[in-house]
Amino acid sequence: MWGVGMTSTWDPSKSKEWDSQQPNSICMSRMSRDIKQLLEEERQGDLDIFVYPNDQNLTKMMALIIGPAETPYNGGFFQFYIRVPPDYPITPPRVRNLTTGDSSVRFGPNLYNDGKICLSILGTFPGPSWTPIMNVGGVLKSIQSLMSSSALRNEPSYETRSTKDPQVVDYDRLITHETIRVAVADSVRQAIDGACTFPVKFREIMMRRFLRQKPMWVKTCEDNVHLDGAPMNCIYGMSRGTFKWGTVKKELNDLEPKVLAALDRLEVAKENGGKRVVKPAAIK
Amino acid sequence: MAAPDLNGSFEEGSLPKKFKVNGNAVNGDGSSSNGGVGITYSEADSSNDVGSSSSQFPSYGPASNSQDGDDLLPSYPAWQLSADPTDYPSDSNEASTSSGSRGEPLKHMLDCVEHQYVDERTSKQMLDIENEIKLNVPFVAEKEDLSVLGDEYSDPVYIAKIMDLKSKYQWLRRTRGDGNCFYRSLGFSMFENFMRAGDKEKVEAMKRFMVECKDGLVELKYPALAIEDFMDVFNDQLTKVMETPTDEELLRIFQEQGSSDFIVVWLRFLTVLQLRREPEFYQNFIENHSSVVEFCQMEVEPMYKESDHIHIIAVASLLKIKIRVEYMDRGDSPTVIGHDFPEDDAVPEIYLLYRPGHYDILYRKDSD
Numbered sequence: 001m002w003g004v005g006m007t008s009t010w011d012p013s014k015s016k017e018w019d020s021q022q023p024n025s026i027c028m029s030r031m032s033r034d035i036k037q038l039l040e041e042e043r044q045g046d047l048d049i050f051v052y053p054n055d056q057n058l059t060k061m062m063a064l065i066i067g068p069a070e071t072p073y074n075g076g077f078f079q080f081y082i083r084v085p086p087d088y089p090i091t092p093p094r095v096r097n098l099t100t101g102d103s104s105v106r107f108g109p110n111l112y113n114d115g116k117i118c119l120s121i122l123g124t125f126p127g128p129s130w131t132p133i134m135n136v137g138g139v140l141k142s143i144q145s146l147m148s149s150s151a152l153r154n155e156p157s158y159e160t161r162s163t164k165d166p167q168v169v170d171y172d173r174l175i176t177h178e179t180i181r182v183a184v185a186d187s188v189r190q191a192i193d194g195a196c197t198f199p200v201k202f203r204e205i206m207m208r209r210f211l212r213q214k215p216m217w218v219k220t221c222e223d224n225v226h227l228d229g230a231p232m233n234c235i236y237g238m239s240r241g242t243f244k245w246g247t248v249k250k251e252l253n254d255l256e257p258k259v260l261a262a263l264d265r266l267e268v269a270k271e272n273g274g275k276r277v278v279k280p281a282a283i284k
Numbered sequence: 285m286a287a288p289d290l291n292g293s294f295e296e297g298s299l300p301k302k303f304k305v306n307g308n309a310v311n312g313d314g315s316s317s318n319g320g321v322g323i324t325y326s327e328a329d330s331s332n333d334v335g336s337s338s339s340q341f342p343s344y345g346p347a348s349n350s351q352d353g354d355d356l357l358p359s360y361p362a363w364q365l366s367a368d369p370t371d372y373p374s375d376s377n378e379a380s381t382s383s384g385s386r387g388e389p390l391k392h393m394l395d396c397v398e399h400q401y402v403d404e405r406t407s408k409q410m411l412d413i414e415n416e417i418k419l420n421v422p423f424v425a426e427k428e429d430l431s432v433l434g435d436e437y438s439d440p441v442y443i444a445k446i447m448d449l450k451s452k453y454q455w456l457r458r459t460r461g462d463g464n465c466f467y468r469s470l471g472f473s474m475f476e477n478f479m480r481a482g483d484k485e486k487v488e489a490m491k492r493f494m495v496e497c498k499d500g501l502v503e504l505k506y507p508a509l510a511i512e513d514f515m516d517v518f519n520d521q522l523t524k525v526m527e528t529p530t531d532e533e534l535l536r537i538f539q540e541q542g543s544s545d546f547i548v549v550w551l552r553f554l555t556v557l558q559l560r561r562e563p564e565f566y567q568n569f570i571e572n573h574s575s576v577v578e579f580c581q582m583e584v585e586p587m588y589k590e591s592d593h594i595h596i597i598a599v600a601s602l603l604k605i606k607i608r609v610e611y612m613d614r615g616d617s618p619t620v621i622g623h624d625f626p627e628d629d630a631v632p633e634i635y636l637l638y639r640p641g642h643y644d645i646l647y648r649k650d651s652d
Contacts, residue, residue, distance in 0.1 A: 024542040030513065089510070090545045090587055129586035132549045133510040 010116050010124050012060075012083035012094035021086035023059055030089050031058045034135045041137065049140050052199040059084045061136070064202045065144050066209065067183065072175035073147035075213045076183030077206045078107070079198065080143070082136060092122050092130035093139055101182040106236065108175065109155035110146045117143060151175055152235065167235060173224070174232045177243055180217050184210070185251045192255070192262045204266060207259045214252055221249035424472050424538040425458040427647065432456065445612050448619040449637070453610075455647035456637065463588035465643045466595065466636070467551040472538050473634040473645055474605065475522060479529045487526055491519045494550075497602070500557050514553060517546035548587065555595050556580045558602035569594040590641065593625075600625040608632035610646060612639050 023031075035058065038051045048066035063080040067073025079098040085091045096115040100106075103113050110118040110125070119142055120127030121134060146154060150163045152171040161168050188210045191203035198206075225245045232240040430453050433446050457472070459465040478487050498515045502508045521537045538544045559566045563576040573579040583589050600607050606628070610620045624632060635646040 026513070026517070026542045026546060030510075033509065087541055087545065090541075090549070128581050129589075131581075131585040132514070132545075132587065133507055133553075133585070135507075135510070 010094055010096075010122065012081050012096050015083055015085075015094055018059075018083070018085055023084075023086040023088070027084070027086060027088045028058060030135075031084060034137060035061070037135070038137050038140075047141070047144075049137075049144060050202060050205060051136075051140075052201055059086070059088070062199055062202070063140055064205065065140060065147070067147050067179060068144060071147055071149040072151060072172040073107075073179050073183070074176075075209065075217065076147075076179035077187040077202075077209070078147075078183055079187075079202065080140070082139075084136065089132045089135065092134070093136055095122060095139060095143065099183050099187060101178070101186060105178050105182050105240075107178065107183070108146060108151045109158075117146075119143065119146070155235070158235070171234055173227075174234055174240070176220060177224070177232065177245065177248070178240075180220065180252070181244070181248045184217060185248060185255065188255055188259060189251075192258050204263075207263050207266075210255070210259055211263075214256060218249055218252055221245040221252070225249070421458060421460045422539050423460050423468055423541070423544045424535065424645075426535070427455045427457050430454060430456050430646075439614075441614060441616070441618075442612070444618045445620050449610065449612065449646075452649060453635070453637075453646045454649045454651065457645035457647070459642075459644055461642045463590045464545075464548045466591035467548040468538065468544065469636050469643045469645045470599065470607070470634065471518075471547040471551055472534070473636075474603075475525050475534055475537065477633055478522065479525050479534060482526075482529065484526060487522060491522060494519055497554055497557055500561070501553055504557070504560055506553070506556075511553060514546050514550040517543055518550040521547065545587070551599060552584055552587075554602055555591075555599040556584050558598040559584065559594075566594060566598065569597075591643075593623075596625045605634060606630050606632045607634045607636065609636045609638050609643070612637060 035051070035053045038049070041047055042050055048068070050064040050066075052062040052064075054060045061082050063082055065078045065080065067076035067078065069075070077099065081096045081098055082093050084093040095117055097107070097111055097117055098115065100113050100115055103115070106113040112118070116124060118125040119139070121130045121139060121142060123130060148154065149172060150161075150168050152158050152168045153161055153163075158168070163169075188206055191198055191206045222245075224243065227243045228246050229242050231242050234240065430446075430450050433449070433456060434443070437443060437446065457469075459468045459472070478490070494515050498511055501511050521543050525534055525537060538547070559576050559580055566576050566579075570576065570579050573582060584595065596607060596609065607625045609623045609625070611623060612620045615621075635648065637644045637646045
């Protein structure tokens with residue numbers, strides 16, 4: 001079976017070979033600067049990229065990328081696990097997309113359902129390689145730029161298709177559906193219910209964003225509800241089930257009061273002070 | 285910065301050998317719109333290794349973390365819900381639903397996995413090569429008598445050339461064949477020359493020049509802080525070897541991964557600076573790239589990319605250093621062929637031995 005006995009070279013969660021090497025001092029100082037810069041950009045708040053570094057180990061972090069507006073990923077919550085090698089920045093980080101509906105959803109030509117991200121600077125795609133002047137922030141921005149409209153055109157040989165090409169349009173609709181179903185509804189439900197390795201910081205951002213953007217998603221569902229029951233086909237030759245805009249809309253509506261309640265608890269916890277672990281986040 | 289934005293001229297020929305596994309394009313239709321022909325691998329029986337494997341990837345949740353020892357996520361205290369004052373219900377057992385309940389038809393799995401397999405195999409192969417190199421050869425080795433080369437060849441063409449080399453050179457210093465060998469050889473030789481000469485004035489002048497070069501790169505919009513890191517390491521280590529002018533110190537600097545690689549990066553960016561300063565001139569040497577900028581991005585800035593004449597010409601001209609490269613290959617000439625960069629009458633300061641794909645350092649007979 002594929003994968004057995006083979007070193008995975010993209011997956012940060014299977015990077016045991018990095019455990020045996022102590023990151024050198026250059027790696028650590030560079031990484032702490034990268035993190036500082038990321039947190040600073042986050043405070044300025046116009047990137048929609050959030051990070052949660054690991055205090056105990058600067059070489060590991062979580063990131064939350066919000067799908068850019070005017071794309072099928074609009075507002076979706078995509079979480080990533082990032083790990084940098086002991087010789088960072090000489091060699092690139094490894095990144096895994098954690099928002100995949102339990103490895104069932106391929107969120108685009110370069111965002112595989114198993115969490116692999118095809119990006120040349122990560123060494124997982126042909127093209128310009130990583131160079132040591134790049135950093136984790138640049139990687140996250142590149143990943144965000146993969147979340148584009150006409151997403152199918154990120155696929156080699158589809159790049160020159162028109163934005164109005166039926167396949168391109170259909171694929172965007174599919175991504176829109178899966179974004180709302182998985183990257184929004186599933187993510188937020190997990191953030192509330194605590195099926196959760198999510199950092200509290202991310203959960204708070206997700207819930208507040210949800211309340212703000214829910215009407216938009218509901219409208220998208222309503223606009224497409226006539227397609228319910230149609231198969232979600234794509235060029236990858238798979239049937240991904242059928243569109244369920246109505247179900248997704250109902251889920252969004254069901255979630256709203258739960259999010260409000262969860263945020264209330266959060267506020268109470270904040271007022272009570274205590275050992276709060278939520279760091280203030282840049283919330284617009 | 286995202287890969288797929290780069291159009292066009294990424295030619296197969298520009299890939300280092302270790303990438304060139306097979307000539308077929310990934311899609312089988314020769315399309316290269318997404319940044320080129322690129323990494324290919326088309327072993328016919330790859331599907332045999334394919335399986336339905338989506339469930340082997342753990343999903344969210346601590347429940348799946350422990351399986352087969354994967355390090356899915358670091359355990360942050362803040363994620364421990366019981367310790368979370370926001371009082372979310374804690375139920376980590378529900379976290380894992382990675383059983384692949386949303387099943388996928390086999391064809392898609394095959395397509396997906398095969399695509400991944402392509403990259404996995406190629407990069408696995410690279411990793412193997414790299415690990416092998418790492419185990420066998422230090423970044424820069426101790427000096428050896430040139431006669432050791434005789435052990436590597438039985439071909440009379442090479443034997444004759446080694447004889448010729450031995451008439452002029454005494455020592456060989458090997459460097460690791462990781463694609464950085466030219467820069468590593470250059471850096472080592474520069475440092476060694478400064479150390480032997482012991483001229484502190486000259487070293488200070490060089491360090492000031494490095495600062496100017498850094499400013500030049502920043503003007504070209506390279507990120508200041510990152511660029512400065514590499515320059516700092518170069519200058520700091522140069523200072524160190526002047527304070528402790530011993531062979532041991534010199535070797536330490538070039539054998540420790542951190543300092544050694546950072547010096548390589550800095551020399552790569554010095555090469556970039558010169559190329560970018562005189563694009564009209566260097567454009568003439570570039571075959572497979574549409575511009576000097578793209579050439580730098582693809583062939584100079586990334587680590588492990590090998591160097592050719594154009595790189596040597598550029599960096600030698602920027603540093604005003606004369607480099608002689610002795611070319612030893614299968615060619616008919618009974619002697620090695622020396623190339624000087626730049627081509628003038630000055631006495632070379634740095635001598636390198638080139639064998640296809642690799643540079644080592646040479647020492648003249650009259651050197652110590």
